[in-house]
Amino acid sequence: MKIHQPPKLSNGYICVKGLKLYAAHFQSLMELQTFSPPFAGTVMFLVRNPVLKWKNHSKFTLNSMPLGYGLFCKHSVSGTKCFSKNVKTSVSCSHSSEKNDTLPSLKQLSDARVIYAVAPALGHNKDSHPESSARVPAIVTALEKMELTSKFRGSDILELQNFELASVDDIASVHAKAYVSGLEKAMDRASKQGLIVIDGSGPTYATPTTFHESLVAAGAGLALVNSVVAASKNGLDPPMGFALIRPPGHHAIPKGPMGFCVFGNVAIAARHAQRLHGLKRVFIIDFDVHHGNGTNDAFFDDPDIFFLSTHQDGSYPGTGKIDEIGHGAGEGATLNLPLPGGSGDSAMRTVFDEVIVPCAQRFKPDIILVSAGYDGHVLDPLASLQFTTGTYYMLASNIKQLAKDLCGGHCVFFLEGGYNLDSLSHSVADSFRAFLGEPSLAPKFDDPAILYEEPSTRVKQAIQRVKHIHYL
Secondary structure, eight states, X not given: XXXXXXXXXXXXXXXXXXXXXXXXXXXXXXXXXXXXXXXXXXXXXXXXXXXXXXXXXXXXXXXXXXXSOOOOOTTOOOOOEEEOSSSOOEEEOSOOOSOOTTSOOHHHHHXXXXXXXXXXXXXXXXXXXXXXXXXXXXXXXXXXXXXXXXXXXXXXEEEEOXXXXXXXXXXXXXXXXXXXXXXXXXXXXXXXXXXXXXXXXXXXXXXXXXXXXXXXXXXXXXXXXXXXXXXXXXXXXXXXXXXXXXXXXXXOBTTBOBTTBSSOHHHHHHHHHHHHHOOOOEEXXXXXXXXXXXXXXXXXXXXXXXXXXXXXXXXXXXXXXXXXXXXXXXXXXXXXXXXXXXXXXXXXXXXXXXXXXXXXHHHOOSEEEEEEOOTTBTTOTTOOOBBOHHHHHHHHHHHHHHHHHHXXXXXXXXXXOOOOHHHHHHHHHHHHHHXXXXXXXXXXXXXXXXXXXXXXXXXXXXXXXXXXXXXX
8 A cells, every 4th residue: 555755845844734644644544444244233313403503513413403303205105114222212214295394495496406314313423533523514604604494595595404314225326235234233332331443443423323324324325316316407507416424434444444434435325326216327527535445335336326436546445546447247347547646726627627627528428426525735734735615615616517517407416535634624614605607715814925836747657548438
């Protein structure tokens, strides 16, 4: 596994930030990769209302979240009633056909330009862990502060506040049922111990609420797919969707969790789009700094789901080599582009124009799903790319246009990584501005003085090689 040397300034001195990132990057390589559930059994779970109107996210704790609140999804088909052995609460998990005034109407969906859902997983938390419960509340606070909510924007921005958690069948469309049932049963142990390790020795943890909060996170993504598809039937320019959720998902492999991830949220949404909506051809873009190995593995032999990942070369988990292109019928439907450490805005703009666009145009997708990881930001502690808030604005704006050009605007973003709360929240907020067609505020947040020269020659070589492999 390649470990990049810390970047040097033009005078030959090693930059302090580079040393910090280098050390953090080395530590991230220690993450283990698999979990073999020791049990199988009936999955039973509860759900709380995951969405709260945060005035100050620090005021909210797990205990402040109301219990027994049913989550419904307007555009779905069937469900079950669910119970938890760990917390004596039952809720309706069914897609209700009854009138529910809290659900958005088709007109509200069609009028919106951005639809988002929030699943903060406040109970899934470990002290001093980078993937913490502060991440989503920090984003929500930033959206409020920057007046990017319906309170300030009216019908342009819609928050889905009542949605169904994903069913076991939804999760099992990607993950082994033995893993799903084993994780549910492991919640008993988590209830006794408070916090347990679920993939070997440390990076992916679970608390007593992890199972149901992971179902809520996946369910938020499904509800957004449903909403975007429903809105598209009533207009030519449907809203963009954004699932502000955790735990993240793109490292979770079919047989277990991995690298902070529990269930593959974007992969589950891809299968849902195919099965429920007949959107056969799904194009997945993953711009997280780490390779989305779980999504990669789930669709490695599937010709109808194109997985395209850009990630830092040599970073965790060491997968995503440029010659990993799929297998069998799926050969050619996986594109991995490892970028050298230090790659930044210029590199990503070229990648988008020369790799992402022609791939998508040739594939002709019915929907585009995005694993939106913001840990490629120059301020993020777990890697050493040089993306900026402006980079993420560019990606959001260009992906929106790509979806409009190729698949009727069907597009949903899913939050993956991003561990500096300031750069994470500013970048997500600027993604919202891109969705709205408003100017970026990146110059307010980005400091060009901390950037160093990009490895343009190595970037060009990587791009040329992937274009050659994939006949672009």
